[in-house]
Amino acid sequence: MKKRVPLPERTLTIEALSHEGRGIAHEEGKVVFVDGALPGEVVRAAWVRRQRRFDEARVVEVLQASPDRVEAPCAWAGVCGGCSLQHMSNEAQLRYKQEALAEQLRHFGASEPRQWLPALRDTTLGYRRKARLGVRYVLKKERLLVGFREKHSNFLVDMQDCPVLDQRLASRLPQLREMLESLQIRQHMAQIEFAAGDEEVALIFRHLLPLPDTDRQRLIEFCREQGWVAYGQAEGPQSVCRLTESGPGPDDRLHYALPAADLRMAFHPGDFTQVHAGINRRMIALALDLLDIQPEHSVLDLFCGLGNFTLPLARRAHEVIGVEGSVEMTERAAENARAHGLRNVSFYAEDLQQELHTSAWAGRHFDRILIDPPRSGAEAVVRHMSSWGAERIVYVSCNPATLARDAGLLAEQGYVLHTAGVMDMFPHTAHVESIAVFVRGK
Ligand SMILES: C[S@@+](CC[C@H](N)C(=O)[O-])C[C@H]1O[C@@H](n2cnc3c(N)ncnc32)[C@H](O)[C@@H]1O
Numbered sequence: 001m002k003k004r005v006p007l008p009e010r011t012l013t014i015e016a017l018s019h020e021g022r023g024i025a026h027e028e029g030k031v032v033f034v035d036g037a038l039p040g041e042v043v044r045a046a047w048v049r050r051q052r053r054f055d056e057a058r059v060v061e062v063l064q065a066s067p068d069r070v071e072a073p074c075a076w077a078g079v080c081g082g083c084s085l086q087h088m089s090n091e092a093q094l095r096y097k098q099e100a101l102a103e104q105l106r107h108f109g110a111s112e113p114r115q116w117l118p119a120l121r122d123t124t125l126g127y128r129r130k131a132r133l134g135v136r137y138v139l140k141k142e143r144l145l146v147g148f149r150e151k152h153s154n155f156l157v158d159m160q161d162c163p164v165l166d167q168r169l170a171s172r173l174p175q176l177r178e179m180l181e182s183l184q185i186r187q188h189m190a191q192i193e194f195a196a197g198d199e200e201v202a203l204i205f206r207h208l209l210p211l212p213d214t215d216r217q218r219l220i221e222f223c224r225e226q227g228w229v230a231y232g233q234a235e236g237p238q239s240v241c242r243l244t245e246s247g248p249g250p251d252d253r254l255h256y257a258l259p260a261a262d263l264r265m266a267f268h269p270g271d272f273t274q275v276h277a278g279i280n281r282r283m284i285a286l287a288l289d290l291l292d293i294q295p296e297h298s299v300l301d302l303f304c305g306l307g308n309f310t311l312p313l314a315r316r317a318h319e320v321i322g323v324e325g326s327v328e329m330t331e332r333a334a335e336n337a338r339a340h341g342l343r344n345v346s347f348y349a350e351d352l353q354q355e356l357h358t359s360a361w362a363g364r365h366f367d368r369i370l371i372d373p374p375r376s377g378a379e380a381v382v383r384h385m386s387s388w389g390a391e392r393i394v395y396v397s398c399n400p401a402t403l404a405r406d407a408g409l410l411a412e413q414g415y416v417l418h419t420a421g422v423m424d425m426f427p428h429t430a431h432v433e434s435i436a437v438f439v440r441g442k
Helices: 090-107 174-180 213-226 277-291 310-316 326-340 400-412
Strands: 010-013 025-026 030-035 042-050 054-064 128-136 143-147 189-196 200-208 229-231 243-246 248-249 254-258 263-267 298-302 321-322 346-348 368-371 394-397 417-423 433-439
Touching: 010 025, 010 054, 010 394, 025 368, 090 400, 090 417, 128 417, 143 174, 174 213, 200 213, 213 229, 213 243, 254 277, 263 310, 263 326, 277 310, 277 368, 277 394, 277 433, 310 321, 310 326, 310 346, 321 326, 326 346, 394 400, 400 417, 400 433
Parallel strands: 030 054, 200 229, 298 321, 298 368, 321 346, 368 394
Antiparallel strands: 010 042, 025 030, 042 054, 128 143, 128 189, 189 200, 229 243, 243 248, 254 263, 394 433, 417 433
């Protein structure tokens, strides 16, 4: 059981960085995870929590600073759970992420790549186009809070600004907070989901009681004044609908451009989209180059979402098949293909964590495969890889541990980990996004 223990402050020497971006030290033989500390530093730390196998602490004073330490760009960096590495230079963040990936590969027995790519970089602030912000009305203080959770707690940060969030929303947080505080059902607003395209912004308001007309009107008007679109969500994700004066409205689409492929991708605010638009564009270009796509190639895009890689691939290849678990996402992908007159793509809705015996596409040959699974990785489908005969596979990963596990499965099928690199999709957080190229029998 977790216990809050008011222990005296101690001086600690930080030995390493944990996967969630905390400093690791030892005190009387026990591991201590220290928020806000970097490897090599000597810090005075205050204990936050004592657990059976490890303790948790936070930095009170840095006595000997690491050369990687920088001033955090955010005033809430010490408390906000949205980021964990704001006090570390971007160079060092990326070095640490590459080391984390290399360590996972070693841990799972897969060899290191023959070649490391330079980290893929873009802007490190104002990048976040998707976010889920908590909303809570604190009765005692008679104040409504909007923000990310505090580190290791259920409390919300009273966020007035956020330098990593898209500035279209970040600069309006105080006004958003005030508007929500004025609602009749302010105590029953649970969260806001933010989604932004290149030009459009949408907010999905999750409300636990039916919206009174005046509140509905207030949400619509506030969003209209900002140039945004308001959505409501009364229950699960299927209940998300656009708010209009007369009830649920037609779904609008947001858009992001992929200029190199001459595409304008349409999506619904609840859809999965890559968080960082700049890195996304660079990542697609890099993936296509690493795949070495030729005009005669048949390509398989696994976990294809709304066609983020599929459509750029279709611009270069003979034919592309996209497979994805969500029916809505495959519909969106097909809609995007039609809007661009692309006839050499087909999409299949399929659970890729299950056996694929019956699927028509699964019995075919592919020259190239792109795979971009969720955090759990792609164990089931990776076991089929060699049956498709592809010479090259590009694996885009948001979890180095499952990438490393799947790399081992690919090695058993004769695929060599040729190239790998990290991509700065989530600057200032400990999330590691990476890309890896597997080549058959070389
Ligand atoms: C990391 S996203 C990548 C989406 C897309 N490649 C992109 O770049 O936007 C992973 C995708 O896997 C899908 N997915 C999750 N679990 C799945 C499953 N069991 N079978 C098939 N697809 C799944 C999600 O719906 C999501 O679209």
